[in-house]
Amino acid sequence: MADDDLATLGPAAEPHTTPADRPAHGTGRPQPGRGEAAPESRHQASGQAGHRLRWIVIAGLVLAALNLRPAITSLGALLEEVRDGLGMSGTVAGLLTSVPALCFAAFGIAAPRLARRFGPGAVVCAGMAAITVGVVVRPYAGGTGGFLAASGLALAGIAVSNVLMPVVIKSWFADRVGPMTGLYSMALALGTSLAAALTVPMTDALGGSWRTGLAVWAVLAAVAVLPWLVVVRQRRAAAGPATGGAAHTGETTLRITSSPTAWALAVFFGLQATAAYITMGWMPQIFRDAGVSAGTAGVLLAVTMAMGVPLSFVLPRLAARMRHQGPLAVLLGLCGLAGYAGLWLAPAAGAWAWALLMGISNCAFPLALTMIGMRSTSSAGVVKLSAFTQSVGYLISVPGPLLVGTLYQHSGGWGLPIALMAGLMVPQIVVGVLAGRDRRIEDEA
Secondary structure (H helix, E strand, C coil), X not given: CCCHHHCCCCCCCCCCCCHHHCCCCCCCCCCCCCCCCCHHHHHHHHHHHHHHHHHHHHHHHHHHHHCCCHHHHHHHHCHHHHHHHHCCCHHHHHHHHHXXXXXXHHHHCCHHHHHHHHCHHHHHHHHHHHHHHHHHHHHHXXXXXXXXXXXXXXXXXXXXXXXXXXXXXXXXXXXXXXXXXXXXXXXXXXXXXHHHHHHHHHHHHCCCCHHHHHHCCHHHHHHHHHHXXXXXXXXXXXXXXXXXXXXXXXXXXXXXXXXXXXXXXXXXHHHHHHHHHHHHHHHHHHHHHCCCCHHHHHHHHHHHHHCHHHHHHHHHHHHHCCCCCHHHHHHHHHHHHHHHHHHHHCCCCCHHHHHHHHHHHCCHHHHHHHHHHHCCCCHHHXXXXXXXXXXXHHHHHCXXXXXXXXXXXXXXXXXXXXXXXXXXXXXXXHHHHHHCCCCCHHHHC
16 A cells, blocks of 8 residues: 555555565675674565554454444343433433434544544544443443433544544555455444344343443453554554655545535435434334334344344445446345335334344445445545545434434324335435445545
């Protein structure tokens, strides 16, 4: 990867050595003096260190992805208990389900600036630490205000990590954007589904307190800090004096707001995020109101999230091989419409089928991430596109869960909220087709 592509991200990645890069014997170069390492040895050592660091980055990528949703889906599984424990109304609970999108929009926009100042590895490391502290503190913060404030800290860590994950992939694995995005998306879906499936059983096993059931997920976040600490230490040790002063060439000329593709991708991201956070926040309650037990409702949400584990690995690889990703956006949208129709007509009778369909529809998220990596020619462009797409997209998604909670409280049922969800799927399909066209933002801006 080129250093100038990473000028806005922090220290450039260590170069990868190949046999062609190493000096041949007998080239007439001076031999090293006593105590001086041979050039071949230095290249090999550098290559081995870079190879090990790439594996640490992969481990950090997977562990970070595992922690980007449990703070949200664990709350969805225990939302009724949290509402009762904190005395929340339906409208306030709807606001609580909107907080993730609001925090992602507010804090995600700061990610590029933080990455330029401290490096993406350091920012992701701090993000994992913020998740750890926020998740462990919020159940015991006292009252709705404290709960929201601690949740905001955790969600701020998630927000900056959300934005920088495509950047890390583009920077470290520019030739494998599809497979690495698939690995990241698969781990994210796995963490989402595990939190949804295990939160209620773990709560029961740990004494039945919803506070303990939410706080226990801080352990996973604490583990995710470790590989990023290694990455930050290694990159700071390897960074030379010339890496910090590279010119911000692409940044001054690229106006992301003038790109129609960037706007289409932002709206697509926002609408899929609306559907995803409504699903994570309210789908268990839909099933519980239809007569399904709390434990089964949590498992159904886990099934929805678990569908993303295999599909999130396959879909980015498939999308990366296609010139136009629009047909995939159409297919996922149609699955969402079918799932909403089922939730409206027979939520309990066909619960497993609707959970599967909604799980397929939610794979619009890895599709959006893949398109972010494909719609720019450089890492500097990807960081701007990722920040713009996710910040604007999450801002678009803020009203959705809140509106669903308000409609649910005032209508006394799920007819109107589900009609709203289905109606939003139509424009999602349209902008997905526009965002999927084979274009680059550098050509439009």
